[in-house]
Every structure is written in C-alpha cells, then in structure tokens.
Amino acid sequence: MKKDRRFVASICWIVIGAALMGVSYAGLADEYWSGMGTALFAIGVIQVIRWIRYWTNSAYKAQVDVEAHDERNRFISGRAWAWAGYLYVLVGAAASVVLRIAGYNEVSMAAGMSVCILMVLYWISWMVLRRKY
Amino acid sequence: MKNRLEALRKEKGIRQEDLAQALDVSRQTIISLEKGKYNPSLALAFKLARYFALPIEEIFDDSDERA
Numbered sequence: 001m002k003k004d005r006r007f008v009a010s011i012c013w014i015v016i017g018a019a020l021m022g023v024s025y026a027g028l029a030d031e032y033w034s035g036m037g038t039a040l041f042a043i044g045v046i047q048v049i050r051w052i053r054y055w056t057n058s059a060y061k062a063q064v065d066v067e068a069h070d071e072r073n074r075f076i077s078g079r080a081w082a083w084a085g086y087l088y089v090l091v092g093a094a095a096s097v098v099l100r101i102a103g104y105n106e107v108s109m110a111a112g113m114s115v116c117i118l119m120v121l122y123w124i125s126w127m128v129l130r131r132k133y
Numbered sequence: 134m135k136n137r138l139e140a141l142r143k144e145k146g147i148r149q150e151d152l153a154q155a156l157d158v159s160r161q162t163i164i165s166l167e168k169g170k171y172n173p174s175l176a177l178a179f180k181l182a183r184y185f186a187l188p189i190e191e192i193f194d195d196s197d198e199r200a
Contacts, residue, residue, distance in 0.1 A: 066153075066157065066158065066159050067159060069157065070158050070159040070161075070162055071158065071162065071173070071174050071176075071177055072158065072159065072161065072162040072165060072171050073159065073162075075171070
C-alpha cells in the first residue's frame with residue numbers, strides 16, 4: 001500500500017515536471033521553472049524504472065527490502081542527517097561572517113537566517129522527540 | 134563493544150550471508166558487528182541470542198563500557 005502510494009507519487013513527479021517544462025517552453029514561465037520541471041521529470045522517471053525493477057526482479061526486491069529495513073542503514077542515515085545539520089550550521093555561520101566582511105550584506109543575512117531557521121527546527125524537533133521518548 | 138559473533142558463526146559453520154538472512158539484516162551489518170564497529174540494537178541482540186541459543190552476555194562483552 002505504502003509502495004503503491006510512492007509509485008503514484010513518482011508518476012505525479014513526472015506529470016508535474018512535464019507540465020512545468022511545457023509551461024516554460026510555451027514562454028509562460030522562466031528557465032527556473034523549466035529547470036525544476038526537468039529535475040522533477042528525471043527524478044520521476046528514475047523512480048518509476050526502479051519500481052518496475054522492484055516488482056519484476058525478485059532478487060532485487062529482496063535486496064531492497066533488506067536494505068530498507070536494515071537497522072545499521074537506519075542508524076547510518078540518522079547519523080548522516082545529524083552530521084549534515086552540524087556541518088550546515090558551521091558552514092552557514094562561517095559563510096555569513098565572511099560574506100558580511102566581503103560586503104555581501106543581503107547574502108550574509110540570508111545565510112545567517114537559514115542557520116537560525118535550522119536551529120529553531122532542531123529545537124522544535126528536540127522538544128517533540130523529548131515527549132515521544 | 135567486543136563480541137564473539139565471528140567465532141560463534143564459524144563454530145556453527147554458517148556463512149555471513151546466511152546469518153544475515155536469518156536475522157533479516159544486510160551482510161554488511163554482520164560484517165560490522167563482527168568487527169565491533171557497530172553495536173546492535175537490543176532487538177537485534179536478542180535475535181542473535183535466540184539464534185545461537187545463548188544468553189546475550191555470552192555473545193557480547195561490555196567490560197570496556199563498564200570500565
């Protein structure tokens with residue numbers, strides 16, 4: 001059921017991507033939307049190919065199922081997200097200071113704000129998880 | 134945490150693939166467990182204990198953690 005929904009989502013990415021590309025080629029939107037449409041279309045196609053392989057190749061299906069539920073993979077995924085968050089805060093904060101010194105005040109502000117948003121999200125997540133566990 | 138997984142597995146003559154399949158984990162997880170690079174969840178530790186029909190203490194050695 002969950003997999004069916006994910007397959008439908010993949011089809012949706014293709015449709016939305018194609019629509020964005022079409023609108024862009026018709027001159028109704030700029031290249032930003034064209035780029036986003038191309039990316040969504042490509043992601044959708046790749047996912048559909050993977051789903052077809054999943055449903056038609058039993059060995060691949062078994063491998064994917066084990067990999068998806070493997071506790072070490074989940075542990076690594078959690079650690080990778082944590083590292084990505086730490087690195088984003090460090091790089092974002094440093095970039096904010098460097099850009100401010102270099103005179104790119106607006107970009108510096110955006111970098112600083114994005115770090116603040118991440119910190120707020122971390123705090124909210126911590127509060128929610130503290131109640132859960 | 135140290136463990137006797139590799140020795141126990143070899144005693145039973147089981148391949149890493151077979152142990153992984155029996156425990157519903159990847160072979161890489163078994164490799165990491167045997168090398169002591171990854172500590173299993175409580176659920177997986179119990180599965181291992183049941184698989185080898187041994188108490189958890191006879192598979193895992195937490196003396197390093199207690200020191």
